[in-house]
Amino acid sequence: xxxxxVVRGRCYDWSHAVGRGSASxxxxxxPQTMCLGSGRDIYVANRGNExxxxxxxxxxxxxxxxxxxxxxxxxxxxxxxxxxxxxxGVAVDGNDHVYVSDEWxxxxxxxDGSGKFVRTWGKSGSGDGEFNQPWGITLDADGNMFxxxxxxxxxxxxxxxxxxxxxxxxxxxxxAPSNAFAVTYLGPWVSNTGTNEYPKAGMLNHPTDxxxxxxxxxxxxxxGNHRVSIFDSxxxxxxxxxxxxxxxxxxxxxxxxxxxxxxxxxxxxxxxxPQWRFCFPTAVDFNPATNEIIVADSQRNxxxxxxxxxxxxxxxxNL
Numbered sequence: 001x002x003x004x005x006v007v008r009g010r011c012y013d014w015s016h017a018v019g020r021g022s023a024s025x026x027x028x029x030x031p032q033t034m035c036l037g038s039g040r041d042i043y044v045a046n047r048g049n050e051x052x053x054x055x056x057x058x059x060x061x062x063x064x065x066x067x068x069x070x071x072x073x074x075x076x077x078x079x080x081x082x083x084x085x086x087x088x089g090v091a092v093d094g095n096d097h098v099y100v101s102d103e104w105x106x107x108x109x110x111x112d113g114s115g116k117f118v119r120t121w122g123k124s125g126s127g128d129g130e131f132n133q134p135w136g137i138t139l140d141a142d143g144n145m146f147x148x149x150x151x152x153x154x155x156x157x158x159x160x161x162x163x164x165x166x167x168x169x170x171x172x173x174x175x176a177p178s179n180a181f182a183v184t185y186l187g188p189w190v191s192n193t194g195t196n197e198y199p200k201a202g203m204l205n206h207p208t209d210x211x212x213x214x215x216x217x218x219x220x221x222x223x224g225n226h227r228v229s230i231f232d233s234x235x236x237x238x239x240x241x242x243x244x245x246x247x248x249x250x251x252x253x254x255x256x257x258x259x260x261x262x263x264x265x266x267x268x269x270x271x272x273x274p275q276w277r278f279c280f281p282t283a284v285d286f287n288p289a290t291n292e293i294i295v296a297d298s299q300r301n302x303x304x305x306x307x308x309x310x311x312x313x314x315x316x317x318n319l
Contacts, residue, residue, distance in 0.1 A: 003244045003246070005239050005240075005241060007230075007238050007239040008232075008238060009310070010217070010238070010239075010308065010309070010310060011308070011309040012230075012239065012241060012293065012306045012307075012308055012309075013306060013307045013308075013309060014244035014245075014304070014305075014306050015064075015065060015292065015305040015306060015307050016064070016065035016066070016247065016249070016304075016305050017245040017247065017248070017249040017252070017297075017302050017303065017304050017305070018060065018062060018068045018249050018250075018251070018302060018303040018304075018305065019031075019068075019249055019251060019252070019300075019301055019302035019303055020249060020251045020252040020254075020255055020301060020302065021301035022054070022251075022301070023048065023052035023053065023054035024054065024056070024073065024076075025070065025073075026070045026251045026254075027251055027301060028044060028046050028058065028296075028301040028302065028303075029046045029047070029048045029049070029052065029054030029055075029056075029301060030046060030047040030048060030049065030054070030298050030299070030301065031044045031045065031046050031047075031282065031283070031296040031297075031298050031301065031302075031303070032045050032046070032047045032087070032088050032282050032283065032296070032298065033045045033088060033089050033090050033136065033209065033282065033283045033296070034090060034283045034285055034294065034296050034303075035090050035091050035092050035285065036092070036285055036287055037059065037092050037096065038096065039061070039289075040061055040062045040063060040287070040289075040290065041059060041060070041061050041062075041071065042059075042060055042061075042062055042285070042294065042303075043057055043058070043059055043060075043090050043092060043098055044057065044058045044060060044090070044296065044303070045057050045075075045087045045088055045089065045090040045100060046058065046087065047086060047087065047088070047298075048077060053076075053077040054077075055075075055076065055077040055084050055085065055086065055087050056073050056074065056075055056076045056077070056084070056087065057073065057074055057075040057087060057090060057098065057100055057111075057115075058070065058072075058073050059071040059072040059073070059074075059115070062292075062294070062303075062305065065247075065250075066250045067250075068249070068250055068251065072114070072115045073115075074111055074115035075087055075100050075109065075111070081117045081120070082109065082111070082116075082117030084100070084102050084105075084109070085102055085103075085104035085105055086102060086103040086104040086105075087100055087101070087102055087103075088100075088101045088102065088103040089101035095113075096112070096113035097110055097111065097112055097113070097118065098110065098111045098112075098113070098115075105122075106122050106123060106124045107120050107121065107122035107123070108120065108121055108122050136148035136207075136208050136209030136210055136221070136283065137210070138209075138210050138211050138212055139212075140212040140216070141212075141214065142160075143159075143160040144157055144158065144159055144160065144165065145157070145158040145159075145160070146158075146210045146212060146218065147210070148207040148208055148209050148210045148220065148221070149167075149207070150206050150207060150208060151206070153169060153170060153171040153172075153204045153205060153206060153207065154167050154168060154169035154170065154204060154207070155167065155168055155169050155204075155207060155210055155218070155220055155231075155235075157235075166234075166235055167235075168202070168231060168235030168236075169202060169203070169204040169207065169220070169229075169235075170202065170203060170204065171203065171204065171205065172200055172202075172203020172204065172205060172225070173203075173205050173224065173225065201229075201237035201240070202229075202231075202237040203225070204220065204222050204224075204225070204229065205222060205223065205224030205225045206223045206224040207220045207221060207222055207223060207229075208221045208223040208281075208282045208283065209221040209282065209283040209284050209296075210284070211284045211285050211286045211293075212286070213286045213288065213291075213293075213308065214288050215233075215310065216232065216233030217230060217231070217232055217233065217238065217308075218230070218231040218232070218233070218235070219284045219286060219293060220284070221281045221282055221283055221284045221295070221296075222240075222281070223280055223281060223282060224280075226242070226243075226277065226278045226279055226280060226281065227240045227241060227242050227243075227278055227281070228240065228241040228278070228281060228284055228293070228295055241278075241293075241295070241306065242277055242278060243276055243277040243278035243279075243281075243295075243297065243304060244276055244304070244306075245275065245276045245297075245300075245302070245304050246272075246275075246276045249302055252302070278295065278297050278300075278304070279297060279298070279299035279300050280297075280298050280299045281295050281296060281297050281298065282296050282298040283295070283296035284296070286308075290307070291307055291308045291309070291310075292305055292306065292307055292308075293305070293306040293307075293308060
């Protein structure tokens with residue numbers, strides 16, 4: 001699998017992975033959504049599960065390869081102020097206040113920049129100010145809204161007033177090759193001959209999140225197809241990112257270095273493709289300050305980071 005994807009004057013160059021599986025501390029536990037903070041800080045909402053209660057929000061400084069740093073974690077599992085059951089959406093305002101939705105409690109909870117509880121509101125229902133499992137949304141530079149329309153397998157673009165502007169995407173899944181291993185919750189089809197199948201361009205399978213860069217290119221977390229689909233500003237398909245994490249993250253490598261049995265298990269693996277490919281990516285964001293595409297790779301408990309180079313000639317000059 002190439003570490004660089006080139007299409008129509010654009011390059012998407014894989015940079016590094018961040019994270020490992022962890023119910024607390026330096027790692028993630030089924031990351032669901034994320035948003036950018038100041039600089040290269042990012043907030044990640046972890047869903048966790050009933051066995052490890054890893055529900056929480058991480059504040060992580062991405063840095064370059066091997067430079068990630070855990071800054072804080074809050075909104076942990078439990079009852080009472082500042083606690084959560086199923087954290088999902090996360091957003092940050094201009095004053096570094098962090099807003100987190102709780103899918104189970106149907107609430108929004110606010111924290112200050114240091115992770116201190118501020119307030120909460122919301123209840124079950126469909127009226128004004130009430131919530132019922134919201135999904136991914138983003139705004140472009142003109143204030144237009146892009147919504148990941150999960151069950152309709154498409155993305156819709158709306159004006160700042162909520163007027164319909166366009167839609168793109170239609171239902172499509174990964175074809176099942178006859179010689180493939182059985183598909184499981186762990187990820188996509190993996191062929192034992194190295195000839196894997198992919199869905200056609202423009203097809204989506206339960207998209208979960210969307211991001212827009214300053215050029216107007218649109219990034220969609222195509223959850224059910226285990227990829228990020230890239231479209232131009234008119235909704236025409238450009239390329240797909242399938243995951244390229246062929247280098248272990250810093251935190252993941254630390255786990256292996258501290259546990260010889262992990263290294264022995266890694267050496268016994270016959271096919272490393274599941275290690276570097278996306279597995280149910282749930283969120284995508286674009287950092288205009290660094291031209292980075294950041295993908296929450298939920299089943300792998302990590303982030304994968306790509307850099308966009310707008311001019312392929314400039315990319316070649318930097319090699």
